[in-house]
Each structure stands twice: as structure tokens, then as C-alpha cells.
Amino acid sequence: MNPLQPTRREFLESLGALGAGAAWLASRKLGAEEKPAEERLAIEGGQPVRKHQLGTGPYGPQYYDDEEKRELIEVIDSRNPFRHAGGKVAQFEREYAKYLGAKYVIGVTSGTTALYAAMAALEIGPGDEVICPAWNWYADYDAIVLCGALPVFAEIDDSLGIDPEDLERRITPRTKAIIVAHLQGGICDMDRIMAIARKHKIRVLEDLAQCVGGKYKGKHVGTIGDIGINSFQLSKTITSGEGGAVITNDPVLYERAFRFHDVGGIDRCFNETIGRGVLSSFASCNFRMSELTAAVLRAQLRKLDTICNNLRANARKVKEGIQDLPGIKFRKTGCPEGDLGYVVMIDMGNRQRRDQFLRALRAEGISAIGPAGSVFLPADARVEQKRTIHPDWPSFKSQWGQQIQYGAAAFPRTADMLNRFGGPVIGPKYTDDDLADIIKAVRKVYLAMHKA
Numbered sequence: 047m048n049p050l051q052p053t054r055r056e057f058l059e060s061l062g063a064l065g066a067g068a069a070w071l072a073s074r075k076l077g078a079e080e081k082p083a084e085e086r087l088a089i090e091g092g093q094p095v096r097k098h099q100l101g102t103g104p105y106g107p108q109y110y111d112d113e114e115k116r117e118l119i120e121v122i123d124s125r126n127p128f129r130h131a132g133g134k135v136a137q138f139e140r141e142y143a144k145y146l147g148a149k150y151v152i153g154v155t156s157g158t159t160a161l162y163a164a165m166a167a168l169e170i171g172p173g174d175e176v177i178c179p180a181w182n183w184y185a186d187y188d189a190i191v192l193c194g195a196l197p198v199f200a201e202i203d204d205s206l207g208i209d210p211e212d213l214e215r216r217i218t219p220r221t222k223a224i225i226v227a228h229l230q231g232g233i234c235d236m237d238r239i240m241a242i243a244r245k246h247k248i249r250v251l252e253d254l255a256q257c258v259g260g261k262y263k264g265k266h267v268g269t270i271g272d273i274g275i276n277s278f279q280l281s282k283t284i285t286s287g288e289g290g291a292v293i294t295n296d297p298v299l300y301e302r303a304f305r306f307h308d309v310g311g312i313d314r315c316f317n318e319t320i321g322r323g324v325l326s327s328f329a330s331c332n333f334r335m336s337e338l339t340a341a342v343l344r345a346q347l348r349k350l351d352t353i354c355n356n357l358r359a360n361a362r363k364v365k366e367g368i369q370d371l372p373g374i375k376f377r378k379t380g381c382p383e384g385d386l387g388y389v390v391m392i393d394m395g396n397r398q399r400r401d402q403f404l405r406a407l408r409a410e411g412i413s414a415i416g417p418a419g420s421v422f423l424p425a426d427a428r429v430e431q432k433r434t435i436h437p438d439w440p441s442f443k444s445q446w447g448q449q450i451q452y453g454a455a456a457f458p459r460t461a462d463m464l465n466r467f468g469g470p471v472i473g474p475k476y477t478d479d480d481l482a483d484i485i486k487a488v489r490k491v492y493l494a495m496h497k498a
Contacts, residue, residue: 104281133340172194175218176222391469
């Protein structure tokens with residue numbers, strides 16, 4: 047799912063909010079004709095800041111060039127696109143591990159299959175509970191369910207990430223792991239989360255699918271918990287269309303994850319330090335990355351710092367240009383320097399004002415969204431109704447699985463946070479003129495709404 051674009055449901059819901067905003071627009075228009083066209087909001091018929099919409103789109107493909115072509119041609123010329131010793135996959139794993147400052151990386155077919163491999167590494171199964179944020183993508187929830195374990199949701203806070211205080215309240219003797227998702231380029235409060243996990247002797251899985259390249263206090267996200275996963279799907283920071291990775295510093299977790307992703311074996315491990323391993327083979331899958339996927343990722347990895355640095359710099363300029371606006375409140379982040387800055391999220395107080403703000407920004411020619419790329423999972427019908435691939439699936443047949451209740455009403459703070467925040471999308475190739483237009487549009491709309 048693209049974290050920079052609203053889902054179909056979000057789009058339709060925003061249309062439904064038009065009625066709620068009609069009164070505001072009508073009151074604004076009463077005196078609008080008295081102002082010069084350049085001062086009136088474009089949504090009121092005034093002159094927009096930009097004549098053409100400022101778009102963005104997936105970041106990685108904007109940087110595709112001869113490097114990706116050269117890497118792909120080498121695989122094609124080799125006539126061997128299957129993972130092999132010394133090939134592109136092993137090279138990428140070694141290079142990505144070095145980039146992250148991690149001991150071990152496993153290249154897999156997607157972020158979702160990375161989750162399954164990580165779950166296998168952590169030995170998640172029937173009788174276990176795994177806590178994850180109520181706002182998240184389906185894959186984290188589905189991986190827990192399909193392992194036979196029970197998903198337990200925790201509220202998010204104004205970082206739009208898991209709330210450490212609510213997280214601790216959800217821990218039971220059955221809790222085996224916590225999933226921390228760094229969503230839409232934002233960074234969670236890893237110090238507090240790790241302190242809670244260590245206190246209760248619980249494993250931490252970091253999902254950085256939407257935050258590849260993000261950092262927390264100088265360390266790459268994905269290397270702070272016990273194990274991490276990420277995605278290289280089209281909408282992620284760098285992309286090969288699909289693909290994913292498992293990240294860990296623990297040799298046993300690495301071996302279990304590797305065996306699980308490669309039909310129980312470790313013959314194709316890039317990291318020779320584990321030798322023949324310490325584990326026996328077990329029932330596993332085939333989630334091996336191809337040489338073609340790794341070829342693109344090797345080239346993209348060399349551009350990751352450029353993409354991240356450009357995003358951060360552009361987001362910082364926009365924030366600096368609007369931080370003096372009266373009462374403005376930005377999305378909280380666990381690490382301002384490491385946050386990727388996909389979107390400059392602003393707390394507009396409630397759903398009606400947020401939707402008005404976003405519509406007005408778009409009318410000015412600025413791409414603007416609310417929280418996107420994830421789902422309010424407990425409120426989703428298939429989650430709330432506990433639908434699985436078999437009526438006797440163990441996740442929900444246990445005593446605790448039957449007792450647990452999902453639904454939007456059980457997570458009011460998450461619903462409130464998702465309704466409050468929104469703002470302009472940031473692109474890594476935006477020019478200074480583009481950034482000036484974003485600042486001008488945000489100031490124009492925000493001040494008009496502040497005065498209304």
C-alpha cells in the first residue's frame with residue numbers, strides 16, 4: 047500500500063465530509079469577493095498558488111538510471127537469475143547489513159514474507175499473543191493470525207505510532223512479542239518501548255516498511271529491536287517493485303529466519319559466521335529473493351542516503367517556513383533528525399477541520415493527505431469479525447481468542463488521532479520554488495481557517 051496516497055475508502059470518506067464543510071465554505075465566501083483574487087482561497091474561486099498540481103509519486107523510480115540497468119544486464123548476461131553463492135542477492139544482503147550497521151540481513155520476496163520469516167524466527171505460534179498498533183497495514187495482523195497466534199491491538203498516540211503507555215497495559219502472561227511499526231516515515235519512541243519489552247522479557251519486531259532509511263538517535267530503525275523487517279514494494283523509499291528484507295543481530299534468529307525462507311536449509315547463507323548452524327531443519331517456505339530483484343536493489347541502495355537526506359531537508363524547510371503560525375502543532379516523532387518527513391503532518395483538531403484544510407491545500411495545487419498507507423485495523427470488517435481461512439483457526443478458537451473484542455469503539459484515541467492529522471506531501475526532488483509554494487499555500491489556508 048502506498049503510504050503517500052489515500053485508500054479508496056479514505057477518498058470516499060473525504061467526499062462524505064464535503065457536506066460537513068459546506069457551512070464553513072459558505073461563510074468564507076460571503077466576504078471573499080471583496081479580496082483580491084491572489085488573497086482568496088482557490089477553493090473559494092481565488093487564484094491558486096500553483097497553476098499545476100505539485101505531484102510526487104514513488105521515490106525510488108525517480109532515481110532509476112544506468113546503474114539499475116547495468117546491474118540487471120549483468121544478471122541477464124549470466125543466464126542465472128536464481129539466487130546463488132556470490133550472486134547479487136548475497137551481495138545485496140552483505141551491503142545492506144553494512145549500511146544498516148546490522149550483522150545479518152536476508153533478502154526475501156516481499157515485506158509480508160519477511161514478516162512470516164521473522165515470526166518463525168521468534169517462534170510465534172498457538173497460545174501466543176502479539177501486540178501491534180491499531181493503525182497498521184494488514185500484513186502485520188495477518189502474519190500473527192496465520193501463525194496461529196492472537197493479535198492484540200494497542201492505541202496510537204500523536205506520533206501516529208504505538209503508544210508506549212497503552213502498550214504496557216495490554217501485556218499479559220501470554221504476550222510473546224511486540225510489533226513496532228514506523229509508519230509514513232515517522233519514528234516511534236524506541237527507548238520507552240524497549241524498556242517496557244525488556245522489563246517484561248518480550249521480543250520486539252520492528253516493521254520499517256514505510257521508513258526504510260529512518261534513524262533513531264543515530265541508529266537505523268530495524269536494528270534496535272530483536273528483529274526487523276522492511277519492504278521494497280513500489281511505494282517504499284527504495285524499490286524493486288516487490289521484495290523485502292529481514293534484519294537482526296542475533297545469529298539464532300538469523301538462522302531460523304533463513305531456514306524458514308529457504309525450505310529449511312542454510313546452504314545459501316551469505317554470512318559464513320554461523321557455519322553449519324545450531325538448529326535442525328523444520329517445516330518451512332520458499333521466500334527466496336531473485337537475482338533480478340537484488341540487482342535493482344543494489345543500485346537503489348547506493349541512492350538511499352540521497353533520497354532520505356533530500357526528504358529530510360525539504361520537510362525541514364517547510365516546517366521552518368510555517369512553524370510561526372498561531373497554535374500550529376506538528377506530528378510528534380521519536381527522533382526529529384531521523385524522521386524521513388514523507389508528509390508534514392499538522393494537528394487540525396478534528397476530522398471536519400482536517401478535511402477542509404486538505405481540500406483547500408489541494409485546490410491551491412499542493413498534494414496533501416492525512417494518515418494513509420495503513421488501516422484502522424480493529425474497525426475493518428474482516429478483522430472485527432475475525433474472518434480467517436478456516437472456521438476452526440486456532441487464533442480465535444482459544445478461550446482468550448473468543449473473549450477478545452475488536453471494533454472502532456475499543457480504540458477511541460486511535461480514531462481521534464487518525465481524524466486530526468494531515469498536511470502536504472514532500473518529494474525528494476522538490477525544488478526551492480516548489481517548497482516556497484507549499485509554504486505559501488499552507489500559510490494561506492491555515493491563516494484563513496484560523497481567522498474563520
